[in-house]
Amino acid sequence: MANLRMFLVFELLMLISTEVWCYQYKVGDLDAWGIPSSANSEVYAKWSKYHNIKIGDSLLFLYPPSQDSVIQVTEESYKSCNLKDPILYMNNGNSLFNITSYGEFYFTSGVAGHCEKKQKLHISVLGGNGTATATAPSYSPTALPEFAPSYPTVFGTIPVSPSSSSSPTLPFPTLVLGFIIVSALQL
Template identity: 30%
Template sequence: MGRGIVFAGCLVVAMLACLGGTAAATEYVVGDTRGWTVPPNITAAYYVECAAGKTFKGGDTLKFVWNGTHNVANVSKEEYDSCTKVSSVFQGGDPFAFTLPADANGLYYFICTVDSHCENGQKLAITAISPTPTESPNSSASWTAGAGALSMLVLLSSSIVSMLMN
């Protein structure tokens, strides 16, 4: 009977693991080791190069880390292109974390509105992609998989109780 309980416990843990299914969110430090600052050689390509090769998804976090006087504003494409000094900057200091909405899909633009920092290249544009159905906790595919795993867990639990009663 002792081995049966251990076996049943292992099966329950395995079934609970199957109920997961959402991919873990990733935290990205904007600007990598340099952080959020006016890029060297006044090049707008610096943050483009830092973001290249990264896949941004809903739930991911962009961490803006800086020294000195900077801020972060999430802006429209037009404001990004023209480095418009918007008044709605994120407060909260260094570091500042921006988490992409769970349903993020499309372009997101960020600038520093201090002095001429944006004009000197302190701006970031990223493309976020929709999570796949197995990654999205609200998708019907994920719900179906979760419901199936839950049904199996209920069936397994009743089997374990029946086994222990005998």
């Protein structure tokens, strides 16, 4: 009977530890979404290279709503800084973009002149074969599919990318839950 209990506890811990982790990335990390300084003019190009964005993650753009906005644009509009006919327009100062598909995503400020000053972001969400296997769909906020992930917009710590270490570790809450379950089974 004790072996069965230990097996069940082990199975429960394995089930819990295989949960999917999604991250909310604050675009630019400590800097708000805005025109890059001359000392750090490539902040958004560098930022996108150091983050491994995947489906389920979200991008948080923080900025003063009376002074800026974020638009999602096509690759051509991104390259030419064309602000007409954006795919998506966000202007509340606390804009959250959920990644729901593989592909290339292009963002820029919706304020004239900001894109030319390098306030723009390009991210690639790669498929299992290492390529952006599909073009990002043109969703409006009200036309998202039912399965699109939704995350609360919160201010807090900036999530850190998962470790590239190959040794798996159990998250702290899983360890605590496992301890509670084992203790309860011993009663």
